Amino acid sequence: MRLLARVLTAGALTAASLAAAGAASSVATAKPAQAETILTGQWEYNTRFGPIPIGSDQHCIKQVDVDNFNRGICLKRYTCDYDTRVVQDGKIALKGTWxxxxGRVAPVTAKGSYTPESFRLNVNGKTVNGIPMVATVEAKRLSATCTAG
Known part of the structure; x- marks a missing residue:
């Protein structure tokens, strides 16, 4: 998620940082009543801003990150309000504001898919400055345990 945040804040793109990213996040939920989304462990994220590859980064995904993923993905620096929030059955659909x-508001729409060991999220919206923004985050789980550091 930090990579997506850097990507989207670069060049006055402060509104959208997912990927999620974020941004994004991953882990199997510990609550038996919930369906499994993504698993904890070491993940690799590949981010594109429009058609331009921005970079690749690795993250240790913990249960708190999975919980964030299940709620519809939101970065710490934002308050996310979604009119549409679907994260189930391998599909992600989000529409709302960050x-x-x-107090600056940016509209955002995100659609994607996930498995326990991968996800793809396409984010469309505008920055808090009104600049149109399109980003894609693809992530895959590398291992069940995180590397040190």
Missing amino acids: TDKK
């Missing part, structure tokens, strides 16, 4: 700490 509000930064200064």
Whole structure:
């Protein structure tokens, strides 16, 4: 998620950082009543801003990250309000707004898919400055345990 945040904040793109990213997040939920989404462990994220590859990064996904993923993905620096929030049966559909700490609001729509060991999220929206934004985050689980560091 930090990579997506850097990508989207670069060039005045402060509103959308997923990927999620985020942004994004991953792990099997510990609650037996919930369906499994993504698993914890070491993950690799590949991010594109439009058609341009921005980079690749690895993240240790913990249960808190999975919980964030299940709620519809939101970065710490934003308040995320989704009119549409679907994360189930291998599908992701989000539509709403992200509000930064200064109260600036940016509309965002994200669609994608996931398995316990991978996900893809396509994000469309505008930055808090009104600049159109399109980003894609693809992630895959590398291992069940995280590497040190």
